[in-house]
Structure formats: structure tokens, C-alpha cells
Amino acid sequence: MDYFLWLLFLILAIAAGAIYVSIINDFTDLKYDIASKKRNGLERFNPNMQKLLLLASILLGVLFCFFFMNDVLSLIFYLAAYLSFSLYSISPFRFKNRGILGVIADASGAHLFPSFFVASSLMYKMHVPIDVYWLSIIGVWSFAYGLRGILWHQFWDRENDLSINHKTFATAMHESKMKLTEIIITGIEIIALLAILSTLGVLPFIALLFYVAILFGYKKLKIKTILIITDTNRWQIFMSDYYQILLPISLIIACSLKHPLCLVLLFFHLLCFPYTIKSFIKTLFQMMGIKKNSFFKNG
Known part of the structure; x- marks a missing residue:
């Protein structure tokens, strides 16, 4: 119960x-977003x-x-994530405009350090020694996925940034x-993921096999699966469905098979990502040739 709440x-x-x-991203990007007529939340x-x-x-x-x-290592990882994004966004550092430094800072702040933080804190809470191997493979996987994420985002915004001479x-x-x-990058990410899954039991692997089948479904729907660079046609990002939906649900x-209370996490997951999950189910129906019902039409 304590670990669940933690x-x-x-x-x-x-x-x-x-x-x-x-x-902080909207705050420091405000003048650039206004210049390029891009929406800004602030x-x-x-x-x-x-x-x-x-x-x-x-x-x-x-x-x-x-x-x-009292958990110094986890605190360092937590603060490192804040520092990474501060360096990414705030002048005079503003790594966002400093090429590869911006890519590294974003991937570290969004994925690497948060992953380290969660793993380290759980080890501390469970009174187990820090597992360097476990942290290492988590680090490689999360950093590689983070690199794909920020590179996708920057290339997606490339034309807008070029139009206002905003360097990335x-x-x-x-x-x-x-x-x-x-x-x-994707190859390294998948190798590290398989190393992680090898320690998590059979269900995440079954979910991964299901995802492989889904990739063929996307091909059937003529939706291109991309690694980083987008396409002019319909596309979806490789592994996004697995990371956002299938892997969390399988875990x-x-x-919950050992601790039924963990099913509460499923409720929170559905609550946090309702549109993502709804879109995923809708796509599955399309892959199977099932017409949209009124639930999807009304959504």
C-alpha cells in the first residue's frame, strides 16, 4: 500500500x-510564437x-x-530535470537555439532525469540498493526516446522557425x-527497451507482440509509421501507442494480479489520457473493418 501511494x-x-x-517554455517563446502566429498558452x-x-x-x-x-540522489535527479529545461528555455543560455545542446537538454529534462528520479526514489522507498545496471538501461532507453521526441517536435516546427529566423x-x-x-537512435531505444522488458515478466512482451500486429494494421489503413521525420501523408509515431497505452496497461x-489495489492506476491512466485511448480504440475498430458507432461519432 505504501509503495502504491508513493x-x-x-x-x-x-x-x-x-x-x-x-x-517556462511558453513564457520564453511568447515573442517567437506571436511572430510566427503560433498558438501560445500564456x-x-x-x-x-x-x-x-x-x-x-x-x-x-x-x-x-x-x-x-533525505533521498539525495532522487532529489538531484528531480532538480536536474528542472535545470535541463531551464537551460533549454531561458536566456542567455537558451540551449534551444544552440543546436545539439538543445536536443540533449530537452531529452534529458523530459525523459532521462524523470525516469532516473522515479526509479531511484522507488529503490530508496523499498530499501534496496541502487541497481546501476537497471538505472543504466532505463537511462539509455528514456534518453533515446527523448531524442526522438524533441527531434520530431523541432522538425515539425522547422518551417515556422525558419520563417522568423528562429535557430534550432x-x-x-x-x-x-x-x-x-x-x-x-530508434535501434538503441528498442534494444534498451527489450533489456528492460526482460525483467518485467510476460505481459509487457505480449503487449509488444500485439503492437507489432497493430503496425500491420496501420499499413492496411495506409497510415505511415515514422521514426522522427514526418510525412506529407497520414502518419503515426513508431512506438507511441505502445508507450502511452499498451505498456502501461500491461504493467x-x-x-494487479498480485496487488488488486493497483487496478486503481488503470482508472488514473484512463483519466489522464482519455482522448489518446479513445483514438486508439477507434483506430483498432477501423483496422478490423468495424464502422464507427455512435459513441465515436459523438466524440
Whole structure:
């Protein structure tokens, strides 16, 4: 029960970090987004309210830090995520405009350090020694996936950034030069993922096999599966369905077989990602040739 509640608390701590990331990114990008006519979440607020929201997000992060004062390693990882995104967004550092430094900072802040934080904190809470091998493979996997995420985002925004001379890694790199890079990054990610899954039992592997079958379904629907670089036709990002839906659900089911209370996590997962899950189910129906029912039509 204690571990279950602690996991929920860690999720809240990461959510607090995500709030800071969203606000600091919008706050520092505001003038660029206005120039490129791109939507910005802070645009509707006056300058004083923008600063107040940013301050509140910082104080929320500080509040969570107090709960990890005795767990120094986890606290370092938690603060490192904040530092990474601060360096990414805030001038005069603003790694976002410094090529590969921006890519590394975003991948570290969004995936690497949060993954380290959760793993380290759970080990501390369970009174087990830090497993360097486990942390290493989690680090390789999360960092590689983080690289794919930020590179996808930057190349997706490439034309907007070029239009206002906003320099990023993607604006300095032509898409055609990324083919080998995206294959290497994804290959490393999958190898690390398999190493992680080898320790988690059979259900996540079954979910992975199901995902492989889904890839053929996407091909049937003429939806291209991309690694990083988007396509002019319909596309979906490789492994996104597995990471967002199939893997979490398989892990929750596996945990609930021993601890039924863990099924509560399934409720939280559905609550946090309703549109993602609904879209996934809708796509599965299309793959099977089942027409949309009124539930989907009304959604």
C-alpha cells in the first residue's frame, strides 16, 4: 500500500515539473510564437499574470523538493530535470537555439532525469540498493526516446522557425540527412527497451507482440509509421501507442494480479489520457473493418 501511494506521489511530482516546463517554455517563446502566429498558452494572460503563473510553478516544484530531502540522489535527479529545461528555455543560455545542446537538454529534462528520479526514489522507498545496471538501461532507453521526441517536435516546427529566423537543431539540418540518425537512435531505444522488458515478466512482451500486429494494421489503413521525420501523408509515431497505452496497461494488469489495489492506476491512466485511448480504440475498430458507432461519432 505504501509503495502504491508513493508511486502516485511521484507521478504528482513529475506532473508539477511538467507544469513548470509548459509555462517556462511558453513564457520564453511568447515573442517567437506571436511572430510566427503560433498558438501560445500564456498569450491570453497579461504580463503580470504570466509572471505569477511562472512563479507559482517554481514554488510548486520547491514544495515537492522538501519531500526528498533525505533521498539525495532522487532529489538531484528531480532538480536536474528542472535545470535541463531551464537551460533549454531561458536566456542567455537558451540551449534551444544552440543546436545539439538543445536536443540533449530537452531529452534529458523530459525523459532521462524523470525516469532516473522515479526509479531511484522507488529503490530508496523499498530499501534496496541502487541497481546501476537497471538505472543504466532505463537511462539509455528514456534518453533515446527523448531524442526522438524533441527531434520530431523541432522538425515539425522547422518551417515556422525558419520563417522568423528562429535557430534550432532542425533549422540547421536538412531532413534528408536525418535518415540514418533516426534509425540508429530508434535501434538503441528498442534494444534498451527489450533489456528492460526482460525483467518485467510476460505481459509487457505480449503487449509488444500485439503492437507489432497493430503496425500491420496501420499499413492496411495506409497510415505511415515514422521514426522522427514526418510525412506529407497520414502518419503515426513508431512506438507511441505502445508507450502511452499498451505498456502501461500491461504493467498495471501484471501488478494487479498480485496487488488488486493497483487496478486503481488503470482508472488514473484512463483519466489522464482519455482522448489518446479513445483514438486508439477507434483506430483498432477501423483496422478490423468495424464502422464507427455512435459513441465515436459523438466524440
